[in-house]
Amino acid sequence: MTIYIKEIILHRLRMTLNDPFSTSFGTMQEKDFFVIEMIDQDGHRGYGESVAFTSPWYTEETVKTVEHMMEDFLIPLLFEAPIEHPNDVTRRFSSIKRNTMAKAALEGAVWDLHAKRHNQTLAESLxxxxxxxxxxxxxxVQPTVKDLLSTIEKYATEGYKRIKMKIKPGWDIDVIKEVRRQFPDIPLMVDANSAYTLQDIERLKKLDxxxxxxxxxxxxxxxxxxxxKLQQKLxxxxxxxxxxxxxxDAKMAIELGSCKVINVKVGRVGGLTESKKINDYCKQHNxxxxxxxxxxxxxxxxxxIAITTLDQFVLPGDTSASDRYWKKDIIEPEVTMDNGVIKVPTKPGIGYDINWSALEEYRIEKRIFKPKR
Ligand SMILES: O=C(O)CCC(=O)c1ccccc1C(=O)O
Ligand SMILES: [Mg+2]
Known part of the structure; x- marks a missing residue:
């Protein structure tokens, strides 16, 4: 079922998080990103979302580099020839180095289109x-330990199956000790976002x-x-x-013993196809x-949600409910969580409708691209 892309619409949105989000690299409250709307020869509409932030704090990509890559390189490549299968998109994009978030945003819309054309859910297609x-x-990272404890209490009571807290030098051992005092048994993990070096090894060993x-x-x-080297000591x-x-990268890390678990972010690895390959490889290697x-x-x-339905996604992820981030999300219904689980939607494709009035309220720019001729 070959896809002929007839039109790509980039909706640039700006949304405000309910609460500021702080990591070892900085604080965010504004989320500025693209919704990709992709229309095929039969009028099906596929949707993708770009994940890069406005500053290159997490990885090197930004909203502007994503726009540049999509506009000047990736969209023209998509228009160059019809697409037999979404798996081909990674190959189509392979002449462009890195820029994984820009690639993933477009590839995600192709996958949604593909699933809708087959009247399947995106999860089934994957x-x-x-x-x-x-x-x-x-x-x-919270302003005070008291704030952190009450935030954990709130989410644990709501039913989230594990708590991840951000750490950085100065907000680590003493804080974790307090958390463990109050919540001795909750499934707990920490994320440092690269805040340490091997010189901190004695401090990191205390995490054990x-x-x-x-x-x-x-x-x-x-x-x-x-x-x-660190994993050998922890x-x-x-x-x-x-x-x-x-x-x-996943192969290298596993082979070298650099990690025992992998966080798969669809945007960071260049899309759903690559995420699926990492799922399969990690399954083979336990x-x-x-x-x-x-x-x-x-x-x-x-x-x-769709990628998490693959079989090697065996640990609870960071995919929380819409209301943990937004007053009003851009889909209908919003994503909800009950008893620590999210139900996988059953409608074709991404399985949610676009809430156009919300999307238009957040939209700051709209651009339309069509194939030449
Ligand atoms: O709730 C989420 O979407 C994940 C939050 C999160 O941990 C995060 C948010 C922004 C940038 C990097 C990270 C991270 O996983 O390191
Ligand atoms: Mg992280």
Missing amino acids: GGSKKEIDVGVSIG EYNLMMIEQPLGHDDIMEHA QTPICLDESIYSLN IPVWCGGMLDAGIGRAHN
Whole structure:
């Protein structure tokens, strides 16, 4: 069922998070991103969402680089020839180096189109079989320990299956100790977003005392080797986030022993096809994976739910309910969580409708692209 893309519409949105989100690299409250609307020869509409932030704090991509890549390189490549299968998009884009978030945003819309053309859910198209997914929540650095404890209390009571807290030098051991005092048994993990170096090894070793599920990305954002050295000295499993851009990075990290868990973010690895390959490889090598988040709005969230239905996504991820981020999301119905699970939608494609009045309220720019001739 060949796809002929007839039109691509870029909706640039600006949304405000309910609460500011702080990590070791900075604080965000505004989310500025693109919704990709892609229309095929039969009038089906596929949707994707770009995840890059306005500043290159997490990885090097930004909203502007994503726009540049899509407009000047990736959209022209998509218009060059029809698409037999979404798996081909990664190959089509392979002449363009990195820029994974720009690629993933467009590839996601192609996958949604493909699923809708086959009258399947996106999860089914990807080969996922779960009917519901287990979810956790990621909590930013808080102003005080008291704020952190009450935030954890709130999310644990709502039912989230694991709590992830951000750490950085000065907001780590003492804070974790307090959290463990109040919540001795909750499934707890920490994410450092590259805030440490191997010189901090004595400090990092102390994390072993707190029964953490894992420590996410303690060292360099682009490092694989030093994480292997650190993992040898730690009981707590290391989970890599920023360091993993591709299946090949995942292979290197597993082979070198740099991590025991992988956080798969669809945007960071260049799309759903690459995410699926990482799922399959990690399954063969017995490495659990889970789906990370980028403070996504509803369309990105729908893609995250779909990829989490694959079988190696065995740990609760960061895909929380819409209301954990937004007063009003851009999809209908919004994503809700009950008892720590999100039900996988059953309608074709991403499985949610676009809430156009919300989308238009947030929209700051709209651009239309059509194939030449
Ligand atoms: O709730 C989410 O979407 C994930 C939140 C999160 O941890 C995060 C948010 C922004 C940038 C990086 C990260 C991260 O996983 O490191
Ligand atoms: Mg992370």
